[in-house]
Amino acid sequence: MPEAMGFFTDTTVCIGCKACEVACKEWNQLPAENGGVGTLSGDSYDNTRRLDGIHWRHVRFIEQFKGPYDGRWLMMSDVCKHCVQAGCLEVCPTGAIIRTEFDTVVIQSDVCNGCRACIAACPFGVIDINPVSGTAQKCTLCYDRLKVGLEPACSKACPTDSIQFGPITELRQRAQKRVEQLRAQGTKADLYGADPKGPLGGLNSFYLLVDKPEVYGLPAKPQLPTRNLSKSAGFSVASAAVLGVLALVGLRKHRMDDMGGPGGGGGGGGQN
């Protein structure tokens, strides 16, 4: 059984070159958007804007500027988090989403029927429909490359080693050292998703951030979708019981009215 593999993304060394986006698109033969005609976001240098069915990597540009010379750029190459407890895998009704021998989460495109339950279940907004296949798609952590001993295309292409690939235990140690180094330099730095006792049992793609997770478009405390199941089902059953009682009480009242009224028939539950 191979070790759990994943990504450690050090956002402090990301230069926003988008080599990872291009490598991902190329290796996975993902189609172009809008027929290949570029569309500009109009309010940011980030024109990809989001992860979806045809963008499995997205270099997020966060422009924190108060004025033309007062601010900073934050950049983060975003991707599927390959959660240890994955909401998408939990709700998938077809069994299309599986956990691989590398502890990564993969959607089998030939099994998925495009119901989109996984899209709503993912707390990170990672998954979407690929309009070409009609199925839900996202990063596979290059499962096909891993199977033959290759590194994922994005981390291979990253020129600054912002995206680092390897066994999760090793990556966590490396990330912790980097956090300590940055803090010693006076830079605020925290790991997001590296704690196996944290939300979702830890993320197999985790990040080093220098601001709050929300600034990077990441939820502070991501949760599994099934957290609401028992309470929601319980309230539904209770309301059904209330309606059942109301229906029967109403029926009995009508019977009593019939019996009390002139020419009213007797009770009895007979029919036909």
Added chain:
Amino acid sequence: MSDTFFSGAPHWTWFIIPYFYVGGLAGGACFLAAILEWFGKPEDRPVVRAGYDVAAVGAILSGLLLTVDLGQPLRFWHMLFQSEHFPAIMFKAWSPISFGAWAILLFGLFSVLSALGAKAEEGRLRNAALRAVGGVVRGGLAKLVSGVGGILGFFIAGYTGVLLSVTNRPIWADSPWLGALFLVSGASTGAAMLILLAPGRGAAQRSVEWLSSFDTSALVVELLVLALFLVSLGSINRVWLSFWGLVLLVGVVGVGILAPLRLHTKPAQAAKLVLLGGFLLRLATMLGSEGIDRYRLAAGM
């Protein structure tokens, strides 16, 4: 800011909204038909038969809407059987969309059987095979089939809301009351549909009166559950400062609940408003959430 604002919209819109509405309505009608099948009088039979018809047509329509909505409609059976190990069953008890797929199939089966039994009762089945099936249902299985169908009907009405709660989307996952709300709405719209249809099927005035009084009770419960739903949303309620908030307030509460309660002496008029309100409830809750794009876009990031 709720963590649900970071998720992506599943684009459950113009097939799923009608499905949630029709499924709830059919489920509610089937439940009421089952109540009268078990505890009603002979004069209630036209309502029972109309209830089974609404349930059967609604169940078939629901299945079609669900299938058409899929990205790969021909793979609809992947929800029922493991595509790589057919005929092994595909079922996840913790996934509402998984047990819902089975529930809609079974609801369709039992509601169609009940409808065939009712048609046999009226002597309206010309096909010999269907007449035989209808005869078997009428010949002693009617109450059992109807009872299971009624329970499944309420299940369908409620699970659609539970399904939404078991996501990570704004509004839907921020309250555990959507299942109860959709269930009660299914009951009120089911009763409303029967109030409109049953007189044409020869229903007695007393049967329609019972439906009307039940609908009034259901609307009061619906108003209460809607209030609980909104209270449970807490700060998320600011999402209703939008067109969909107006639809919820005016369309659902005003037109769909308060106006029919005021018009309870005119059941047919009230029923039409209840049907409209039930649809607007699904529309507002679905599109209210679908319309919220991811937080990073909303925040201009």
